[in-house]
Amino acid sequence: MSTVHIPAQLRSLTGAEQLQVEATNVRQLIEALEAKFPGIAARLCDGDRIRPGLQVTIDGAVSNKGLAARLAAESEVYFLPAIGGG
Structure with a gap:
């Protein structure tokens, strides 16, 4: 199972800092989270994409594949605010 680290602003939905989720890609991971914690998908996704x-x-590697990004059996997944600026 993959370990997903829940951002602080979403912990009120999950009640946990991290969760174990069975998924082979980010889309399945979010669908599994949504099944247990209704409303979390809307906070992570904008339609069929990761929320801007x-x-x-x-x-440990930034993914640019969005919901299609593949997960290994024991991946660690973080949803982080994007950092902008120069």
């Missing part, structure tokens, strides 16, 4: 202003990291 959020970045997904998988096993």
